[in-house]
């Protein structure tokens with residue numbers, strides 16, 4: 345798996361079929377399935393079925409499409425917007441598709457993907473709203489599963505709400521300036537009182553509520569959401585984070601935030617990378633604070649995306665202080681912090697009955713001073729220690745802890761790129777930890793977990809910290825010195 349988005353071989357579009365004819369050729373179940381699907385549209389359905397099977401026959405009787413009870417003939421396709429070959433006979437299906445293509449009509453042959461110019465999606469129909477699901481042949485079971493979930497998410501009255509929106513669109517555009525005021529109106533429209541009134545079937549009240557919303561026309565207020573993007577895998581994002589991303593005007597994100605998460609934002613949201621990765625050009629923290637305040641003052645809805653959890657080594661404290669000082673509203677949305685993702689990779693219980701009952705999040709950068717920081721003592725008393733940004737101080741961390749009395753045999757687990765396809769896992773003891781500094785091939789973020797509980801991890805997918813390669817590198821360095 346890579347983080348790069350795979351390309352679609354079939355691109356979804358919504359095709360106009362109102363008042364146009366759509367032809368289905370076939371007598372059996374496949375033709376019936378397509379007839380049912382297409383009858384959800386306002387297309388004029390034309391079924392070419394010389395001898396319809398009983399189920400198709402009764403469907404035709406009940407739904408009254410145009411029925412041509414003749415053998416197939418190419419002339420029957422003329423003027424159609426789409427053609428479906430559902431004869432069940434490969435040679436005939438091929439002929440139908442060839443005939444359709446000859447007169448530039450896109451064709452679909454049921455269960456013969458090679459012959460298809462287009463595929464039909466599974467659909468969730470809330471006309472005029474429609475969600476179409478395509479899998480390019482991964483199969484109907486998958487699309488039906490997705491369909492069922494989407495169906496649950498969308499109110500049955502969504503279609504009526506969308507129709508009401510269409511009635512208001514012109515007025516909203518005339519009265520509200522483009523941008524956040526207009527977006528705010530629509531958000532309140534779709535999520536507020538008009539939606540609630542329609543849900544309980546009060547159409548007149550819904551319209552009145554929409555009129556009120558339009559008349560109020562208050563200036564939009566800015567809002568900043570400090571959002572945890574999780575450790576890297578895009579599906580470790582919370583649903584709340586995703587919803588806020590879809591509403592954001594601005595997405596301000598750090599270097600470690602996965603691209604796929606940034607991409608989940610509203611399509612026309614502005615995206616501002618602010619760096620903060622070792623060695624990369626980036627904005628200073630003060631500049632970021634000022635930026636957030638300025639956006640808030642302009643009435644923007646901002647998602648400030650941070651990797652992992654925003655309150656763990658994320659400098660969110662400074663950003664929240666700046667927002668409070670400027671009286672701008674904000675909220676915090678937690679995320680999966682790197683230590684949790686790293687523990688999951690190793691199936692490692694961070695707390696373990698009788699072994700470890702506390703958990704320390706640290707950076708190791710505070711070990712430079714004279715005295716051992718508090719967490720050093722905690723480590724010695726059995727806490728599990730998660731070291732963030734610890735690769736370059738690995739030797740220091742190990743040396744100081746051993747010096748202070750931690751057993752050199754204490755277990756250590758290290759993971760680069762936790763939760764991503766590019767993950768690499770290592771294990772050893774704290775005596776081995778300095779080897780981490782010689783692993784120059786590690787270019788991604790690295791998490792180190794130390795403690796007695798770590799010994800209970802699953803090391804099946806990890807290599808020793810002091811594997812041959814690292815040792816060789818170390819020796820080579822020694823030889824140069």
Ligand code: SAH
Nearest residue numbers: 652653656681682732733761762789790791
């Ligand atoms: N707020 C973040 C931490 C930011 S500090 C969080 O809660 O996770 C950046 C450090 O986090 C990195 O140096 C590394 O130690 C750790 N980190 C972030 N993502 C990681 C990942 N996918 N795998 C391993 N460590 C990671």
